[in-house]
Amino acid sequence: MSAEQLAIALQGVSKRYGEIVAVDGLDLSVSPGICFGLLGPNGAGKSTTMRMLTAQTLADTGTIEVLGFRLPGESKQARMAMGVVPQLDNLDVELTCRQILGVFAQLYRVPRSERKEAVDRALAIANLEGRADTIVRELSGGMRRRLLVARGLIHRPQLLLLDEPTVGLDPQVRQELWSLIDGLRTEGVTVLMSTHYIEEAERLADTVAVMSGGRIIAQGTPTELVHAHAGREVIEVYGPPAELSELEARAAANGWRHRRSGPAVAVLGAESLNGEAPEGVRRPANLEDAFVALTGQEIE
Amino acid sequence: MSAGRTARRIHRLDPAALAGVMTRDVVLFRRYWKATTFSSIVQPTIYLLAFGLGFGSLVHSVGHVRYVPYVATGVVATAVLFSSAFPGMFNTFIRWQFQRTYDALLAAPVDVEELVTAEILWISLRAGVYGLAPLLVGIPFGLHPAPGMLLVPLIGFVTGFGFAAFGVLIAAVAKTIDNFNYVTSAVLTPMFLVAGTFFPISQLPHGLRTIAQFNPLYHCVALVRDVSLSHFVAGDLLHTGVLIVFAVIMWRLAVWRLQARLID
Numbered sequence: 001m002s003a004e005q006l007a008i009a010l011q012g013v014s015k016r017y018g019e020i021v022a023v024d025g026l027d028l029s030v031s032p033g034i035c036f037g038l039l040g041p042n043g044a045g046k047s048t049t050m051r052m053l054t055a056q057t058l059a060d061t062g063t064i065e066v067l068g069f070r071l072p073g074e075s076k077q078a079r080m081a082m083g084v085v086p087q088l089d090n091l092d093v094e095l096t097c098r099q100i101l102g103v104f105a106q107l108y109r110v111p112r113s114e115r116k117e118a119v120d121r122a123l124a125i126a127n128l129e130g131r132a133d134t135i136v137r138e139l140s141g142g143m144r145r146r147l148l149v150a151r152g153l154i155h156r157p158q159l160l161l162l163d164e165p166t167v168g169l170d171p172q173v174r175q176e177l178w179s180l181i182d183g184l185r186t187e188g189v190t191v192l193m194s195t196h197y198i199e200e201a202e203r204l205a206d207t208v209a210v211m212s213g214g215r216i217i218a219q220g221t222p223t224e225l226v227h228a229h230a231g232r233e234v235i236e237v238y239g240p241p242a243e244l245s246e247l248e249a250r251a252a253a254n255g256w257r258h259r260r261s262g263p264a265v266a267v268l269g270a271e272s273l274n275g276e277a278p279e280g281v282r283r284p285a286n287l288e289d290a291f292v293a294l295t296g297q298e299i300e
Numbered sequence: 301m302s303a304g305r306t307a308r309r310i311h312r313l314d315p316a317a318l319a320g321v322m323t324r325d326v327v328l329f330r331r332y333w334k335a336t337t338f339s340s341i342v343q344p345t346i347y348l349l350a351f352g353l354g355f356g357s358l359v360h361s362v363g364h365v366r367y368v369p370y371v372a373t374g375v376v377a378t379a380v381l382f383s384s385a386f387p388g389m390f391n392t393f394i395r396w397q398f399q400r401t402y403d404a405l406l407a408a409p410v411d412v413e414e415l416v417t418a419e420i421l422w423i424s425l426r427a428g429v430y431g432l433a434p435l436l437v438g439i440p441f442g443l444h445p446a447p448g449m450l451l452v453p454l455i456g457f458v459t460g461f462g463f464a465a466f467g468v469l470i471a472a473v474a475k476t477i478d479n480f481n482y483v484t485s486a487v488l489t490p491m492f493l494v495a496g497t498f499f500p501i502s503q504l505p506h507g508l509r510t511i512a513q514f515n516p517l518y519h520c521v522a523l524v525r526d527v528s529l530s531h532f533v534a535g536d537l538l539h540t541g542v543l544i545v546f547a548v549i550m551w552r553l554a555v556w557r558l559q560a561r562l563i564d
Contacts, residue, residue, distance in 0.1 A: 017564075054407045057564050076310050076409045084407035090400035092324070099327050107320035107408040151404075 007032040007190040013062030022048040024214030035191040037205025045214040046194035050163045082159040083152030093137040108155035126150035142173035162193040202287045212295045230289035231269025237280035238264045317410045321418035344375045344434035372438025374497035377520040384427040384460035388467015412559040424460035431456025448527035458543045459520040465550035472557035496521045516546040
């Protein structure tokens, strides 16, 4: 697929802050119309990548194209056609929902005659019609997050950037947001979502890229990633620490992929172990297994 | 969904972006205009009571000008200074560092130059209008209304633009909000005292008098006093020029420094 057709195309992008390399030769291609999940532990470079897509952070090297616009030179044109939902709430706490959406409708150049309709539509998306004239300070955390999403959608963007959309939200609010995001993809909006929640990536993303150390170390559909890096089945063995250490030694000696999983040791790719497999609970491999196998990091 | 390549041409300092940022300021202003208006009336009243009536009983006139009109016109510059430099410093710092509003705005099709310019424009428009307050307050104290006073909002706007930009510049280089104390005490306070507000700078020793020539506020005071109490003279062209140059330099510096802090 040529760069012209891609919603987002990054090539050899690097960004360093002093000694710290935040993004390290990143290549990233996002096809239009999909939900693309950027999955990685904290500090993997996800937020820096997101900020580079709006030219709020400038890359040291490499090229960035968003919706066919070359950044940073044409970043304003790109920002015109995309919406951004930041990780940290930056709503104007002194304004009402309607006022915030009105200001952003204007900033995104929604024609005056269409602004009211755009605001009403965004309020409906966020399910905040009843709170239109409530000051943001008085909204709950979940409502504020929905308003942030609605603000990013006020101008019907082709592309939506979601930076850790559900971080810090309780499970029920998270579910609500997931339905909202899923609905966008149905409407044909391209979504780039960064997350460190495995379940979020697994549920929403058509394509997942695992990011670690400022670059992408694996990419595919969630199922492809699981099969490639954790096999089809996992055996979880529970037991006292000494026994688990012994099992880990045995797994290492036999070349079995394995990981500590809380109070258990999980042996990956168990379907190919045949008779040698240890006794334990068999379950299908999941994205978490693949993620830990790839990054070597336990998740929260 | 028809944006993409066909998006309209985007200009530098796009009026739509400026208007968008200023709309936000206007909406906010509708919430706090009462407090702003209250202080803009009370402050010159206090100055006129303290200096006009207090000092005025000792000093009857400065040159040909009676002391109450002298102070009422001088305090215009003070009002403009306070209603531009302080919002420039505090609003910028709070919105940028604490509320992250600027992060949100810059993710939209707005660049730092537009953001800074819109904020300064709004502050200086407001400062220009509120610059009239001391003259209105001065009328019951014996200030005679004059047609030249209609120029005062314009003078206040140009002066306010410079000082609002100065405030933004300070916010952009400050490490913490406490750093503002240095600027307030070491720069703004002497500036407002040595500007010919309450006493003519011709009274000052030669060195201080020279320094005062470089104080934009002095030029604002001189200009306001001329148009309000007599008329525009040739020397006022110089005052106008200084205020414009100050405004342009501060504006460019503010954009440059805040750009460096907002875009990494």
